[in-house]
Amino acid sequence: MAHLQENAVKKIVEICDRYAQERTPLMMILSDIQKEYGYIPLEVQEIVSEKTGISVAEIYGVVTFYSFFSLKPKGKYVIGCCLGTACYVKGAQQVIDKFSEIIGIKPGETSEDGLFTLDALRCIGACGIAPAVTINGKVYPKLSVDQIPKIVEEYRALEAN
Numbered sequence: 001m002a003h004l005q006e007n008a009v010k011k012i013v014e015i016c017d018r019y020a021q022e023r024t025p026l027m028m029i030l031s032d033i034q035k036e037y038g039y040i041p042l043e044v045q046e047i048v049s050e051k052t053g054i055s056v057a058e059i060y061g062v063v064t065f066y067s068f069f070s071l072k073p074k075g076k077y078v079i080g081c082c083l084g085t086a087c088y089v090k091g092a093q094q095v096i097d098k099f100s101e102i103i104g105i106k107p108g109e110t111s112e113d114g115l116f117t118l119d120a121l122r123c124i125g126a127c128g129i130a131p132a133v134t135i136n137g138k139v140y141p142k143l144s145v146d147q148i149p150k151i152v153e154e155y156r157a158l159e160a161n
């Protein structure tokens with residue numbers, strides 16, 4: 001979607017039209033765009049703004065507030081580390097720091113090879129298995145720092161095969 005081809009513009013307009021009758025369509029529109037393309041860059045927000053009359057500033061505010069929306073393309077494997085209270089007291093900070101150190105990216109970033117995105121999440125509702133991490137939806141319960149190198153290696157190995 002880098003140069004926003006004509007068919008991408010058409011699709012975004014179509015998504016906006018889908019919710020034209022809704023009183024508060026923004027979240028639905030952005031969710032559908034995120035699902036369709038995996039991210040919502042500024043040029044897309046401008047189209048949504050033109051179609052809905054909602055200001056780009058407001059749209060940008062929503063996209064940057066919710067962690068499931070993204071301004072940039074995400075990596076093939078999205079690592080979500082919960083930093084909610086229950087996970088935090090069980091060492092979640094060390095867990096996210098370890099992912100960060102091994103992959104060489106900060107939370108919110110994507111590795112240059114496009115393989116990993118590291119996200120810090122609020123409570124994901126799995127406090128009983130804290131600290132919890134999800135990778136593309138798969139939950140890793142009670143994760144300890146020493147398990148992390150092997151997990152990252154496994155995902156890298158999937159690519160090498």
Ligand code: FES
Pocket residue numbers: 082083084085086087088122123124125126127128130132
């Ligand atoms: S605080 Fe991490 S799952 Fe609830």
